[in-house]
Amino acid sequence: MENRLKEIRERKGLSQTELADAIGTTQGQIYKLESGSVRLSDVWLERLAPVLGVPQGALLSDGAGFETLRTSIREIPVIDYVQAGGYVSSANPYPKGEGMETILFDYKHNKIFGLRVQGNSMDRVFKEGTTLIVDYTDTDLHDRKYYVISNGDGTSVKQYRANPIRFEPQSFADEYDTIFPDQNTRIIGRVVHFLGEC
Structure with a gap:
């Protein structure tokens, strides 16, 4: 085909x-x-x-x-920024309420929101300004998938790697550290798509 x-x-x-x-x-x-x-x-x-x-x-x-495809176009909110670097301090990273803007997106269900990338720890995949589409019901970890994660003090986006368990930056720069999860690490959701230049 x-x-x-x-x-x-x-x-x-x-x-x-x-x-x-x-x-x-x-x-x-x-x-x-x-x-x-x-x-x-x-x-x-x-x-x-x-x-x-x-x-x-x-x-x-x-x-x-x-x-x-079993999808439909829907309007989704771009609710905030997510750091592609270290964790960014935030008491409540994604409060309920209106987003910064809305975008039309083709996806199979409405349990998604958008986040705009800040920083360059993921610039091999997501350039700064890219909009990430995050499925907040998909928190099961799968090797090589991208996740928005929180440590209780802030949030970041990274690639999950299973052996050993870690969240890795995907940057052209060597200045970013791998994040090894602990009891404070929480999965916000999986990045299911992104809009912008790669």
Whole structure:
């Protein structure tokens, strides 16, 4: 089945190996997905779209196919900023109420909100100013996924790694530390998509 994975990957300047590393698979699997010998299923779309910074439907042939996904366009609030660096101090990082703005987004349920990235500890994936779409019901940890986390005093966005358990920066700079969770670490939600340049 034809898809636009190769075109979009190349436009983003990623090699097959870099994309494979970002989503936790092999270069060979990316080749099979791009060539159509392996179907670009909903599971693959969910893994690839956030890393490539495109809606899931854009990966399908001719950018069409939104109707084939079990999603709908809805208005979601961009409620605050999230630090891509160390924890940023905040007594209540995401209070209920109106957001800074709202954006239209295509997602399967309405348990999501947007956060704007500040800082550059994740600049390999999320540039400053990128809007993260966070599913606050998805707090189960999965290797290589991105999460908004809190330590009780502040929040940050990092990539979860399972062995050993840690949250890693994804930065071109070496100045950021890996966060090892403790009893104060709380998962705010999983980053399911992002809008902006990668």
